[in-house]
Amino acid sequence: MTDPDRPVAIPAVPRPKDRPGRAPAPETTSTYRLGQGPLRLPLWLRAVILACCLVEGLLLAAPLLGLGSARAVSLMLGGFWSPLLGGGTGLYPGQGAVMFLTYGLLHAGLLHLAMNMISLAAVGRELTRMIGAGRMALIYLASQIGAGAVFALMQPQAGPMVGASGAVFGLAAALVGHAAITLRRRRRSMAPLVRAVALILGLNVALTLLMPSIAWEAHLGGALTGLALGLIFAILPRRA
Template sequence: MTDRARYRPTVPPVFLAVIVLCIAIQLLSEAAPALREWLLLHGALWPQLLQGVQPMFPGQQVTMFLTYGFLHGGLLHLGMNMLALYVLARSLAVAMPGGAMVALYALSQLVAGAVQLWLSDSQLPVVGASGAIFGLAGAEIAIAARLLLARGGSLRPLAGPVAQFILLNVALTLAVPNIAWQAHLGGALAGVAMGALYPPRRRRR
């Protein structure tokens, strides 16, 4: 087996499971409006729950930081996020094992939700995996920067991807109503921080 074939990137199974689960939840909610309302009431990130509003069940103020990433605002929102998740999980798997990627994904989602509630004064519920996905992107950029610096190279090759990353977020914020850019920012910062600290795994020869 060649070195190239041995290290062909694949999506860790846990992320395939996340994608399947998000698709199943969205399809079921599209088919049953009552179920969608129930899921939003019980699983979305509600700012009001940290402002004294009675939760639907004990501990919802905590669990909502985990569950909101499995809900989406529609099929387009879902499709964009799941495609980005597949591509980034496949790419990042070259430098980070599945367990570390799961920790990164979860941490990015938690930080994304916290930053969203901290910086935004909107009272609308927040849903979507994009905060966690931006965490994967931020980690990949940070790891690439570390590898370039370790080899004595320039960071100039990263200028294009970073600029595209920023412009995409700006474009989405301007083009799509009620985009939670604060969550994107929080997730990206969490990803950059973890990518800067986590030692990328090396290929064995």
């Protein structure tokens, strides 16, 4: 019986006899670890996606249970309200601080949820390969806080603001920043990166024009925070 955690040596495939006048090809072996598949999303990221889906599912089901005001209550308790940072009084102690965490778990419907969760999974998988799960979690949290802070600064009387897009833009910007440093070090073309940045910016502008209710200020705040951390982590070496 083979131990699944033990590397298995796979012999090289036999080759035809070498032609006269050519040096014989060296015999090589490769190593394959059983059970090693595509990179999975970090546990914390899967938990965030699951929490967002559960919250939206409960809010969609609430009217069927006679709780038609559930979404309004969730916005009042968990949405981001800029006036709370300008001296406003919350509905419970510490709401002005707690809302920086809770607003990212709320969404304005299935389309809003789907767009953010699909983007989060796609960007999160690639960024995990670059910087690891721990650093990515820090970027996600910082970007969500930065998104709320910039939104409050630019829209001091607005609210409620909900959604994980600020944090998602933070991860995307961190990916761009980290990739830019890496490509520059390896002296590779940055054309694909420029196209990716142009696509992200174009999508954000298009969504803002088509859906005026989108909080582009939060996107900006999250992106600036994520970009700064992505550049920092690209410079700092990773610990083994």
